[in-house]
Amino acid sequence: MNKVVTIHLNGTPFQLEEAGYDALRAYLDHAARQLAGNPDRDEIMADIEQAIGDKCRAATNAFRTVVLAKDIEQIIAEMGPVDDGSEKSSRAETTPAGSDPTTHAADNDPAGSGPVKRIYRISEGAMISGVCNGIAAYLNIDPTIMRIIFVLLAFVTLGGMALAYFVLVLLLPSARTPAEKAAAQGAPFTAQEFIRRARAGYYDAVKTFHDKGAHREWRRRFKHEMRAWRRNFRQEMRAHSQQWQADWHASWSQHPGAYRGFWFTLSFLSAVRAVLTFVWIFALLSLLTTGAVFGIALPAGISLWFGLLLLCVAYVLFSAPIRAARHVLLRHGWGGPPCVPALFGLWDVFVWLGFLALLIWLADRYVPQAHQALVNLPPALHHAADSIKHWWAQR
């Protein structure tokens, strides 16, 4: 016994099995999306609905009034992917001779055929909100690996990555419509794909929580568990850090003369950080102006803004140990008497800024590429802002 949905196709009513309805809905949604911008969109959609209606009529008779899911599968396969025929026509192309469209699109380069791949949050099978899931799908790696990377980064960057995660939660759109889901996976949108997903219950995920009560209960439990986990984690971290501090003091108090080294070490750390910052800024600039970092072009399929994001993550990653070391130095001194954090902090910032300015000046003066990059900076920034705006407008 299956649920039946009554629909009308271009004015004629039909009764469809629910799974068939889902597949048909997905097919028509995608068709409408594919024809976006086509002046005859409504007319073509009406033609397509009517053609589907004719096929549905052929599938039913006086004794069999319901169109079954397998009929719809057959019909969608016969209809074939809707193809605008204009500039983007090469996507989702199937040869009617019967080559398998899924593998066909998969072997091609990601930039050429196949639907445009974009980062979405994918809530199916998500741990928190689907950010890792979405990025993993975008980069075509296992979501678990992505999650491990994220957690490791969160530790190494002292929570910086956790912050980035929440920014991503706000920034990344959630894949809701079937077309968005396909764009998130980069999967080819063909009839076979629709059918496979409809079969796999892909579109049923939204219906997992039938009543609101169950959903609320699930969320409450999830929040409760998260809170308990956070509390635990904080307690453990606090205990550990006290242990580390004690160890640190114990080891350094045996070298009373080391206090002089403090200034030197701090300056050295600041200088190293300045070099890092300089390299980072230069990398950002060269990515913006030439599309490559130190002559290494971005892999195809990774957009400019994602490259910039990666660079930022890399910078945070590399500068984190230095920051942590400086933090320890400033807070707990060099095993000697406790120091005045404000004064040292100021000194540190001056050394850092001064060194950075010196590096930029030297580069501007002696490295022609760096000079060129600096000169090109305003238009490049403009271009980057435009591309980000364009990306924003597209979603």
Add this chain to the structure above:
Amino acid sequence: MGIEERFSAIRKGLLEFLLLKIIAADKVYAADILKELSRTEFATQEGTLYPLLSKMRREGLLDYEWKESEAGPPRKYYKLTAKGREHLRNTSDYWQKINGTIKGMGPNS
């Protein structure tokens, strides 16, 4: 890459030419066009056909009229316009020329 796949872009480009020829012969319903094509290398599906037909109509090559059908709602029957017939003649000539060029080139097999 098989010969089928190699020629998929060319087949696609020639589809418009074939539609002109089919529609020139008789007023046809979309399903008739698909049936006629299904026996050839140019087998096509609705998903491709409807957008192409509507594009050709927009370019003024063809037009349609509604006709009642015994079963179901009225159907669109396509026919060529004067511009469409001229375009068919030009395309036919050009195709002959291309064929001649291909035959005249290289060793005759």
